[in-house]
Amino acid sequence: MLSMRVVCWLLLSLLAVPVAAQQVKSVTPYRVVGGKMIVDMSVNGQMRSFIFDTGGQMALTGELCEELGIAVTDSVTVTDANGKGVSFPKVVVTSLLLPDGRIHFSDVPAMKLSTPSPFECFHADGLIGSDLFKDLMVEIDSKAKTITVSSAEKASTISLRCMIPFSRNGYMPIITLQAGTGNNLVVLFDTGSPGFMSLKDSDYDNLYSGGACQTVSEGFGEGSISVGGMAGMAGSYRARFPVVSVGGTKFRNVISETSTPPYTLLGMKLLEYGKVTIDYPRKRLYFEPYEAEADLTSKHYNVNLRVKDGDLVVATVWSAMKGVVEVGDKVVRINGKPAGKYDFCESIITGIPELKAKKKTKLTIRTKQGEKVIVYQKE
Structure with a gap:
């Protein structure tokens, strides 16, 4: 017969064994x-x-x-x-x-x-x-x-071939990609950034000097809007990467514009090409691609436009339009018709309808030298 001391010890042992936690x-x-x-x-x-x-x-x-x-x-x-x-x-x-x-x-x-x-x-x-x-x-x-x-009681069952470890301490999903061959690029996976990749100025300098990317165009204009307000006027570049690797997935012909974030941003467009899982406690990001490779070849407008006080104005001038128009110049006619008054929020959410009608749009722009007609197009 078991002594009372042994019985009590067994009961305490049973109570001490945790019930397997169920994932919520x-x-x-x-x-x-x-x-x-x-x-x-x-x-x-x-x-x-x-x-x-x-x-x-x-x-x-x-x-x-x-x-x-x-x-x-x-x-x-x-x-x-x-x-x-x-x-x-x-x-x-x-x-x-x-x-x-x-x-x-x-x-x-x-x-x-x-x-x-x-x-x-x-x-x-x-x-x-x-x-x-x-x-x-x-x-x-x-x-x-x-x-x-x-x-997060248990680690993900996703294949470790899809896993990319965090590259920094802390909880932010900062990971390292490969730009070309042998060029590390530290990026922040940022669903608040709508594009595929927004390149930090200093990263561009390093990668350009290392031959990982080529300059497609140079620009000058207004910065983006963030919680701290709009960034000031600055120069920027459009860079083309022949290949950027996210884990084992290759993205070819990636176009990225430079800006001044704390890190290069890997944006929301990544989600079009695969599922992302972030294991925050274990500091891991998993990217499960829909295809092994993706070609991101794309064209971009020769000027960027935005709505200011109801008017459509030039926000950024790229190489092809340098010396033709300047930041702040006002669009007065679109395809020969007078430009209207536009709502800033609607322009962000749905765009300017007249600019979406054709691949090439003739804009009459009021500049310091008088009115000029340009072709607004992607190149």
Whole structure:
């Protein structure tokens, strides 16, 4: 017969054995609006829309904080997509819930953005960034238009041939690609960046000198808009890479424009070519390609245009138009018809209808030297 001491020891041993943890999984649909991935989440009990941005941090618009009475607790300094250091008030979100209710976040720190909201055009109340998922796994499936968030008790069963380890400490999905042969390129996988790759200036310098890319065109113009505002006027380049390898997948004829982010950005367009899974705790990114190779040969406009105060103006001038038009010149006629007044947000979300009608468009532009007619086209 077992002694009472042995019986107690056995009972304690049984109690000490943990029950195998069951993985929690939540599937959230997303939609693309103006090149941004938009998801819905419940904030303190109210369903709101957010930009899903793996290159960013959790942020709420000032308008939402005021509406929900979310108080400022501290301040935080971040570097935005233009490489600008910006300080924001810090707030704490009591409750953040994925739409199906399966994963709940509490006491979530976030930045309070300035007003008016920089995300007004996307009807979004903030950013959902990588900091929210640093203890979880995230799968992004562009064919199903879903983001699957799951707990990370076990490593992914995806083939290790698809795995790319993080290249930096911390929770951001920063990985290393190959540009050509023997040229490492450290990039941040950033779903907030709508293109395939946005090249950091210093990376361009290094890769160009190493023969990994060629210059297609030189430009001068306005920078992009980020949480810290619009970047100033600067020169830029369009570079062509004969091949860029993401893990074992080769992308040929990649065109990338230079800018000033903290890292070269591998953007949302990657999702068109495969499924991405990020295992944040284990610092791994998996890319499961739909095809072993992809050809990204593309053409780009000889000038960039944007809406300013209702008018269509030149934002960037590329090599073919250098000395012909300048940044800030106003478009007065499109294919001989007077240019209208345009809404800035509509131009971002749906574009300018008159510019989408033909492959080549004649623009009459008012310059300092008088009106000039140019052909707006890709080259």
